[in-house]
Amino acid sequence: MPNSQLPPIQRYLWAQGTVAAPLPAGSYLAQRYQVIRFPLVRDTQPQLPPPALADVPAAAMPYLVLSPYLTAMPRPVTQVSQAEGQPLLLLDEVPLRGQLHADAPPDLLPALTESWPQASAIEQLSWLWQLAQLWQPCLDQRVAHCLLAADLVRVDGEDVRLLMVTVDPSPLDLKDLGQHWQGLVNQAAPTIRDYLTRLTQQLVAGQGQVGGLVNSLAQALQQQSAQQPCQVQWAVQSDQGPTRNRNEDACFPASGTAQTVQLMTETSHQLTPAPLLVVCDGIGGHEGGNIASQTAIAEVTQALQPLLVRNGVPHADLVLTLKQALLRANEAIAQRNDADHKRERGRMGTTIVLALVYDGCLYVAHLGDSRAYRVRSHNCRQLTLDDDIAVRDTRLGLRLYAEALQHPGAGALVQALGMAPTPHLHPTVQLFAIAADSLIVLCSDGLSDYDLVDQLWAAELHPVLVGDRDVGQATQRLVTLANTHNGHDNVTVGLLRVSPQVGGAVAPVPVQLVEGLRQAAPDVTAPLVTARPPAAAPTTLRPVPPPPAQPKNRWPLIIVSVLVAAGVGIIAALGWQWWQRRAPAPLEDSAPPSGSTLSPSAEPPTGSTAIADLAVGDYLQIKTLSDPTAAATLMTTPAPPAADAPSAVDPPKRLLIAQTVVRVRSRQQTPAGELWVRLQVCSTPTANPTVGSEAPLPPALEGGRPALLWPIAMPGDEGWVLQGDVATFAAPLLDTSSPQQGLCTD
Numbered sequence: 001m002p003n004s005q006l007p008p009i010q011r012y013l014w015a016q017g018t019v020a021a022p023l024p025a026g027s028y029l030a031q032r033y034q035v036i037r038f039p040l041v042r043d044t045q046p047q048l049p050p051p052a053l054a055d056v057p058a059a060a061m062p063y064l065v066l067s068p069y070l071t072a073m074p075r076p077v078t079q080v081s082q083a084e085g086q087p088l089l090l091l092d093e094v095p096l097r098g099q100l101h102a103d104a105p106p107d108l109l110p111a112l113t114e115s116w117p118q119a120s121a122i123e124q125l126s127w128l129w130q131l132a133q134l135w136q137p138c139l140d141q142r143v144a145h146c147l148l149a150a151d152l153v154r155v156d157g158e159d160v161r162l163l164m165v166t167v168d169p170s171p172l173d174l175k176d177l178g179q180h181w182q183g184l185v186n187q188a189a190p191t192i193r194d195y196l197t198r199l200t201q202q203l204v205a206g207q208g209q210v211g212g213l214v215n216s217l218a219q220a221l222q223q224q225s226a227q228q229p230c231q232v233q234w235a236v237q238s239d240q241g242p243t244r245n246r247n248e249d250a251c252f253p254a255s256g257t258a259q260t261v262q263l264m265t266e267t268s269h270q271l272t273p274a275p276l277l278v279v280c281d282g283i284g285g286h287e288g289g290n291i292a293s294q295t296a297i298a299e300v301t302q303a304l305q306p307l308l309v310r311n312g313v314p315h316a317d318l319v320l321t322l323k324q325a326l327l328r329a330n331e332a333i334a335q336r337n338d339a340d341h342k343r344e345r346g347r348m349g350t351t352i353v354l355a356l357v358y359d360g361c362l363y364v365a366h367l368g369d370s371r372a373y374r375v376r377s378h379n380c381r382q383l384t385l386d387d388d389i390a391v392r393d394t395r396l397g398l399r400l401y402a403e404a405l406q407h408p409g410a411g412a413l414v415q416a417l418g419m420a421p422t423p424h425l426h427p428t429v430q431l432f433a434i435a436a437d438s439l440i441v442l443c444s445d446g447l448s449d450y451d452l453v454d455q456l457w458a459a460e461l462h463p464v465l466v467g468d469r470d471v472g473q474a475t476q477r478l479v480t481l482a483n484t485h486n487g488h489d490n491v492t493v494g495l496l497r498v499s500p501q502v503g504g505a506v507a508p509v510p511v512q513l514v515e516g517l518r519q520a521a522p523d524v525t526a527p528l529v530t531a532r533p534p535a536a537a538p539t540t541l542r543p544v545p546p547p548p549a550q551p552k553n554r555w556p557l558i559i560v561s562v563l564v565a566a567g568v569g570i571i572a573a574l575g576w577q578w579w580q581r582r583a584p585a586p587l588e589d590s591a592p593p594s595g596s597t598l599s600p601s602a603e604p605p606t607g608s609t610a611i612a613d614l615a616v617g618d619y620l621q622i623k624t625l626s627d628p629t630a631a632a633t634l635m636t637t638p639a640p641p642a643a644d645a646p647s648a649v650d651p652p653k654r655l656l657i658a659q660t661v662v663r664v665r666s667r668q669q670t671p672a673g674e675l676w677v678r679l680q681v682c683s684t685p686t687a688n689p690t691v692g693s694e695a696p697l698p699p700a701l702e703g704g705r706p707a708l709l710w711p712i713a714m715p716g717d718e719g720w721v722l723q724g725d726v727a728t729f730a731a732p733l734l735d736t737s738s739p740q741q742g743l744c745t746d
Helices: 058-065 112-118 121-140 144-148 174-185 190-204 210-225 289-308 315-339 389-395 445-465 471-485 511-518 557-582 723-729
Strands: 011-016 033-037 040-043 075-080 088-092 153-156 159-162 230-239 249-252 258-263 276-283 349-358 361-367 371-375 380-382 428-432 438-443 491-500 619-622 632-635 653-656 661-669 675-683 718-722 730-732
Touching: 011 033, 058 075, 058 088, 058 389, 112 121, 112 153, 121 144, 121 153, 121 159, 121 174, 121 190, 121 210, 144 174, 174 190, 190 210, 190 511, 210 315, 210 361, 210 511, 230 249, 230 276, 230 471, 249 289, 249 491, 258 471, 276 289, 276 438, 276 491, 289 315, 289 349, 315 349, 315 361, 315 428, 349 371, 349 438, 349 491, 361 371, 361 438, 371 445, 380 445, 438 445, 445 471, 445 491, 471 491, 632 718, 675 723, 718 723, 723 730
Parallel strands: none
Antiparallel strands: 011 040, 011 088, 033 040, 075 088, 153 159, 230 258, 230 491, 249 276, 276 349, 349 361, 361 428, 371 380, 371 438, 438 491, 619 661, 619 730, 632 653, 661 675, 675 718
């Protein structure tokens, strides 16, 4: 629903690709994207979706895999052709500094190396911490060299933002990062210079782990931020909206609250509780969405109460406490659902987003699609990544985000409190440094839908940031505007204005924090990256990191060794079974020599063991397998896996449970002669298309927690299976009902 009464959004994009000569200003790409000063272009039709693409461009894949790092990574929008040269990939969310009330095109934000000498210790540590977080994921995608390129690494206040990324197979390791950072040490802030000197020396000497580097910098950032007093103003307002019978949103503090506090730098118990703001959006309608949201507020605030009145909790413990608070709320809501015998779509749930100002830093935690934004003098940027199907498909590399938004069910949630067992939930907790005045916005989708925040921020939020408008008045006004321009849902808005104050002398970062560099402990705030790395990733010289999905505890070495050996044995057994099943029947000599997409009407190649007359558009239903050790899985990769895949667990998989209905989307033959079928999950017997839920597992998989490797396939998921395997786990479904067809609509 476009908001025609509001000023249109000016959307500027960056063109990535090779050109014979810079395109002239005023020319157009795809008759839509106007060249401003190449490679900067303007979308002249931002209200329309970009042109659909047949396939995800190869150049876009690193961006999709790294999209969970949304504050740093650009977002590919589409690919356009040009008269000469290769196609150009158009990128949104590039580091541009716009003008608030002018039509002048934006300029690039400054490079890190340009801003470094004048930056504060908090800004410098924040930048290095973010680069350390990006290092391993970028290595996996072969784009880590971009983190060493001065013209590509830009800064936006306390945030690092990349202009673009390109693939380079040259091997890199932490020594290269340390050498690059050594050039910054001499101009580092005095309170962190000795620490960075020792840190970079250790990196260059090869005495560091990526996880240790991230955590050491986080501790240094917390130590400096905790010495910075700040003023915090916050307010929250909730309303049922003009079209709803009741308000299923909930918030903390209570709606209508407005407060101002001065946070000092006590060393033990705080005189003033740490500011906490929570917004929940209930799911369930008449089934109790309001109860779920209120339960979440009560459980989370109670769990965090001991934390709010004490300073100095270590960063890792703080993140764990926030995650446990959300999981505790999930347990409480799930138990209420079970006690009331609610099943499937009848179960109530809620989204949640919270902001906590602690020791001078901002922590944001969330599940679902309630959002957090950060407003600066020149922009407003989303901090949280929605837990919905559109984002999930983007993270899996299946389609570009703008295209994913056009698919049926794009906004259906894949995570929310109360709707799935606690082990299946992955709350996101993020750390943000605060070195200058910042305005944090928390809201339910009653405000954020239809890009309303992007349209309103300059006129409504910027005055709050600069102190020209009271936070309490602003929240009420935003609720009114949401009801006017959206009005389809409840709306809740929370504003948190943080203003750092000039303090006294600041103690330097203890050099002893460098000792944590050697520890391989995981980064507790690292987002979950779900898409597979490039198939041909080169061998690098860095130490092999621990598996990112398995939190590493400091157990005795003998216990770790036993567990690793057991895990290797299980994976090897699964790998052997997978390899045996994937061997295809020989094709005739007339089989195409290279990969090709088969026509929907083409007959299956002779020699295959597929279901007879399998065609694109057919519906199938997953059978209960007679072999208790077998499992039907989808390989959720953009293309069929290569025949020489190194292991069975390399491609990301999803488990197809019995009675799941799938539809054939396409068939493709690989250069190795294997015939693969792409299936889309339409519906599952126990899964709500809105959020993930519990589903029965094959007997052999129960108890071993295989869901850590194979999440349950949910409606909207797509993936590949060998056509020769289809008959072993699926049967044709000739007559389908609307519930069975689910999300599989044309």
